[in-house]
Amino acid sequence: MLVDVHGEKEIILKKRAAVAAVVIAAVALAGCTPGSRVAEGSTVTVAVAEAFTSFNAATGFGSAVGTNASVVAATNSSFVSWDENGDPVPDESFGTIVKVSDDPLRVRYTIADGVRWSDGVEVDAADLLLSWAANSRALNTAGFDAEAHLDVQTGMFDDTIPDDVVFFDGFTSNGLDRVTEVPEVSDDGRSLTLTFDEFVADWQLVFSVGLPAHVVADVAGQGSEAGAAGGADAGSLKQSVAQAIATRDATALAPLSRAWTSGFTVAADSDPARFVGSGPYSIAAIGDDGLTLAVNREYQGDHLPQFETIEVRYISDPLQAVASASAGELDVLAPQSSPDVVAAIDASGLASSRVTTGTGEVLQLRLERSANGAVEHPLVRQAFLASVPKDRLIQGADDAGNAVVSRDSFTLFPGQTGYDDAVEATAASRKHLTSRAPAELIAAAAAENPALGAPTICVLFDPANPRRLAQFMAIRDAAAPAGIAVTDCSSPDWRNLLATPDSWDAALFGLRSTSTSVQSATQALCTGAPLNYGRYSSEAVDGILQRFELTDDAADRAGMLADVDEHLWRDAVGLPLFQLTSIVVTSDRIDGVSVAPYAPTVLWNPWEWMPRSSV
The missing domain is CATH 3.10.105.10 (Dipeptide-binding Protein; Domain 3)
Incomplete structure (x- = not known):
């Protein structure tokens, strides 16, 4: 996958005094819930150059900002992710992928038992079905000219799209568009089997869960009352999504497509409760200057984190970012490189290394x-x-x-x-x-x-x-x-x-x-x-x-x-x-931070970050 970036060296800075509560020793971990690695009260502060603008990084608008993909990755799980070398790594604690047949190519995606969204609702085949509908665009209204409704100032679609039009602005260029028939849902509601019209070499990588079906339905106005998405009505909301897709019901799909495409953009006054994920962190707060990620207590997968809170700050000025790190206000950042920035890093005394x-x-x-x-x-x-x-x-x-x-x-x-x-x-x-x-x-x-x-x-x-x-x-x-x-x-x-x-x-x-x-x-x-x-x-x-x-x-x-x-x-x-290349700078109070050649920002694997036990 390709995304556009600033195209500068990425510098990760971590100031010794900046890691809040890192001095909590291993004994403090005993206060956590069973199976958790979280050091209670621990916080790490990260700077990114651009603001978080969308919780749906699969749309054209959402994919334009690297911060979006990073926040989504930190707050969601997937069948396959990428390591620091760019190699695919399956996450069977989230689910499994099995090739059922070669001709035709049929692949079954199954959600593991006990996987839940951050609001406590189970992840299931309805969520997978919505991801297929949105990212294959198989159910979009034929012949619709979406660009005529694109706001040239914001890059977002305006509200002039006709009410009866189905338009998911999903990501299609990875082979999922080869699945044109509605996938098969298993009897237990946890698996989805996709039948490809032709062979796709990367069948293991083309599909995963995106937005939760019950939340999208609620945003589309299909909930019976405010806040129904996370409550008793979640099951009926999921069912309404699955039914609309299975029957190709354009009347029901049109508002769902608008909600999926435009309902998860981010503003300073956005309600974090709308941004429901399935990963190790969840969005706890959003403001003008940044957002707060907190441990998702519903998460039971293999990517259990150690820091309880991640404070993400928006700092576009690289010298300001370096100054903040030197002042102990930041732990991790990747500012744009320049002679002045490099000089500031050298003057700070922080060790640095380069990576491709x-x-x-x-x-x-x-x-x-x-x-x-x-x-x-x-x-x-x-x-x-x-x-x-x-x-x-x-x-x-x-x-x-x-x-x-x-x-x-x-x-x-x-x-x-x-x-x-x-x-x-x-x-x-x-x-x-x-x-x-x-x-x-x-x-x-x-x-x-x-x-x-x-x-x-x-x-x-x-x-x-x-x-x-x-x-x-x-x-x-x-x-x-x-x-x-x-x-x-x-x-x-x-x-x-x-x-x-x-x-x-x-x-x-x-x-x-x-x-x-x-x-x-x-x-x-x-x-x-x-x-x-x-x-x-x-x-x-x-x-x-x-x-x-x-x-x-x-x-x-x-x-x-x-x-x-x-x-x-x-x-x-x-x-x-x-x-x-990138410059990576780390303090002696935190481990596990790295830059991956295929990651949009340094915030790609925060569950691997940890306080050093020697402090």
């Missing part, structure tokens, strides 16, 4: 519904990309204290299997694109359409990121001699604007691989995929990626990705820039 990340920086062009339109012409795209001073951008990143490696593939990053072969295979196309004279290409475009003789390209980026600003200025200055006017459409809300039509022509951002799933490329490159921010559409690439999803041979997959790269270079869709 799955984050690569890209310059993405929007090929449809762009802000000014000129970039949609291939000659203008080619001219603009040929003018980009990539070597200067890489040097600027190095000068800013980042250890980066040039990246010349859209689909693979340095060190991945097949990367070197892909770079070699696309050498001619890359040279053809980047070595042409930009002014000559603009002249050729103007010969076809005089309005393209002086094109404007507006670049979206994060204005709070100093390196982004430096990159923008370098790109702007390099394009000017060719007659290309590069303008600034930066925004603090840049993440949400990535998916918003008519708001930018080019975008500078970081793209993080969140797994080694064979479907990863489809999320960003398939026609209509949720992370296809550039609106790229190619029948040839779609065909390659469709075959890509159906094979489990690593060599074949690498070859297919090289073929995709060739098309992307020829179509001038953008420019991969470089791959990043």
